[in-house]
Amino acid sequence: MSEEIKVETAKFDARFPNTNQTKNCWQNYVDYHSCVNASGEGCEYYKKVFQSLCPVEWVSNWDEQREAGTFTGKI
Amino acid sequence: MNIRELKGRKEALGNWGYGDAPEPWQLGLQDPGCYLMEDIVQFHDWIMYILVLILSFVLWLIVRALTTNSTNMYLVDAPVIEIIWTLIPAGVLMFIALPSLKLLYLMDEIGEPALTIKAVGHQWYWSYEYSDYGNSTVEFDSYMIPTSDLNSGDLRLLEVDNRLVVPIHTQVRVLVTGADVLHSFAVPSLAVKIDAVPGRLNQTNFLIKRPGVYYGQCSEICGANHSFMPIVIEGVAMEKYTNWIGALLSE
């Protein structure tokens, strides 16, 4: 099992140099879903980043909002 | 000191004799577990050195002023001494401010993190998430072990049931948020203290330089059990970490 573990994570993003990373998580979540809606290809990068950065509870809340049509991001 | 206290002390000092947990009546800082904390300890010592110089000088002046019988009762102004006692303190403050600012900005620098850990403060426990591994996230809660359940040698109010396991010599990004009210994620030996704010993600980082068990506590008053939600970080070799996370991922 341990050979499969790759120790890597979301890289430093110059758009979000501050302590506050809320927007970093949010932007990658929005980018992933607008990417999926637009083309559906090459979106895995955004997914990896937002999964690394966003708390699980936030993601599940946003997923529910998208299903209910109350999500406030443009996707 | 009886055997029980000795054992507790040994645990607090770890197998290598480091102080990575608070001691009773402790006045100084805990032992540094990362390079940044070494610099912070040095900076603290530097300020204390300046403090001792100033305090001794001022005390000497006070004693002189109170014990002398040669007082100049016609003295109105003295521009030279006023310039001196403005410029010298300004210089001293600069020698404190510059290294302080340097440390402040170094602490913000996350470098190239190899691992992201999310810490979420709850009333009253911490929960941790490791989600660099695709769709399978490792998620667990970390509760304090109540005093009645402690083993001999355990640290009271500091042990938890599930420790945060982290590889050493690795840049680790920590993202902290709160689920209900304000908390604060703090580990003195690793130079980490950052607020956990609901709806906001705060980023900090550390690079552990030696294996050990690092203790911290919630540091923002968060309600009745604020004192009972400690943080325990276990710094292990990378191989041990991958084995540990691998076992949790395959569960």
Ligand SMILES: [Cu+2]
């Ligand atoms: Cu708290």
